[in-house]
Amino acid sequence: MTTETAAVPASPAAPGAPLLEVTDVRKHFPGRSVGLLGRRSNPVKAVDGVSFTVHQGETIGLVGESGCGKSTTGRVVSKLIEPTSGSIRYEGRELAGLRPGQMRPLRREIQMIFQDPYSSLNPRHTIGTIVGSPFHIQRTKPEGGVKKAVQGLMERVGLNPEHYNRYPHEFSGGQRQRIGIARALALRPKLIVCDEPVSALDVSVQAQVVNLLEDLQSEFGLAYLFIAHDLSVVRHISDRVVVMYLGKVMETTDRDTLYESPMHPYTHALLSAVPIPDPTVESRRERILLTGDLPSPSNPPSGCVFHTRCPKYRTQLSETERERCRSEEPVLEEKRPGQSVYCHFAEARTDLIDGEADLPTTSGLRETRPRSAA
């Protein structure tokens, strides 16, 4: 069977069943040996109990600061690293614990796009070799030969197929990212884990690549796990968003709810920190500054992991309430339909993005905003 025929977007799996189901996944990296006796320090809990689902054709945004475990989650999902515990079910099959040989046939269906288009392409290989390598590794023979398939892919992602024999250094950053996308697309995957795919690109080029990813999604019915720290891009591209902090999920809900009435204090701080390209709006927004640095993931705080930096804990809670934050760890629970939050004292805020608390609904363009000059 060729990959071409396997590429039919419609999945044979039961309709409505998630494509990928991640349940309570943990990844703890062993600590360094300390001293002569080789005692190990505490393990680094990079990912500590993360659960989410991805449906066919859907985009899940995974956001958080650096060190929150979002990239590790992406790597665990694509099985580049083995989780310490937890389950990753792909179309009903358990991926955790599969040996590399057992995993290989499934690798066609889960692919990855990396952040840095300069280091993710082998400088000694031509574009033809790079984009064609998935066919060789998987020993599949596309119809019409590898070269034709590669040139078709290059054309699809907006590269000139005549550049088949060129080397990566002859391309710009945006074009290299297209090469990485063509390679990920070669075997017609169903899920692509995108780890910061547009962060290294200039805005005008970034928009080209975001549009390309969206076109490919509707054409091939792809699902994306979109890992990014840029909350504006995530709002544009995602259907649902997962916010992570210190290896745990803080809040997860659909896109518009997350941006218009987020409930977790960490989400509040993240959203308020993103500058908006409009000086009028910018001047009336509240900026919630987080104090201090990210705690060490090998020695996370007791109780709620966010309490050491939580603005709400610091300024709004009573001592008994604070005691609860320090001693009892919250669980991610559904506070409103479709909105799960990890916080004892979750409360929706609607004024973070444009400085006005006037957005009870999630629909309709807000075109009536006053402009200072026109």
Place this chain on the structure above:
Amino acid sequence: MTITSPVPSAASTDPGVFLSVEDLRVHFPTDDGLVKSVDGLTFDLRRGEILGIVGESGSGKSVTAQAILGLHKGSKAKISGHIWLDGQDLVPASEDDMRAVRGSEIAMIFQDPLSSLHPFYTIGNQISEAYRVHNKVSGRDARKRTIEMLEKVGIPNAAARYSDYPHQFSGGMRQRAMIAMALICEPKLLIADEPTTALDVTVQAQILELIKELRNELNSAVILITHDLGVVAETCDHVVVMYGGQAVEKGPVADLFDVPEMPYTWGLLSSMPRMDRVRQTRLTPIPGSPPSLIQVPKGCVFNPRCRFSDRVEGNRCFTVHPDLLPTAPGHEVRCHIDPEERRQILLTEIRPNL
């Protein structure tokens, strides 16, 4: 290419102006040809003002900053024009003169704090060195001053962290240490080259807040180089938009976001996704890629990517290099399209899709 050098504006005689860059050109001869990284840049900056320089990679924004600091001296770069700093022209200044200016008059914060701090020396050591070079003080005084500075930029437990090495600091703290180093001599001009690009949004918010606070306290002039229009909207008073080594639009920050007139600025604004808007169907990228600085397009630098060049009669976009002309007080645009028509295009074609 027709080189039109804009006549130095009368503003350079304005006594309030602290830094005045006039027709600055930085050209690098290479084997492939002359790279015109900065080609005729003019702007003024007053004390206490924050000027944003925006543009994509290769637009010449960082080279401009390096030229102001005199970092091209001794290299092959050909520099012409004037950089007036408080009445002194820095372009002909010697390396020794520049050394006295750097650190005390002008300081710079770089994008990547890890590669701009020396891994073998302690943070405190590196910061106090900057102070001792420009001031005759004892080691103890320098240490005291350094700890004060570290406290000011928000490093907790500064006295104890004085003897830490850069790798013991997190990314945000390193950038704070760089800011402390830049500000220890109370420079009158601070150049921040993408100071927050490598940082998380939450840390970015802290650092921008810090730069604004210090500006208010020291009344320094600040040049903030960035590609993030959000950062500009939040921090800057004036903006220069650079493209292909030239300023294509400049003006007060409110004008630039409310009534931008240059097609490139429109492109930048409409290509970025907005967190404060409900999702549009598609982003509108600027087609193509930035120009080669060796073979700069004839006529307007932006013409290969401009959607509106058919609005100009006689193909002038492709033959005549447009001047940077005033369109409103303090607002200048480099574009052949008639100003009335530009405003019309903005209202009817650009604004609805922003």
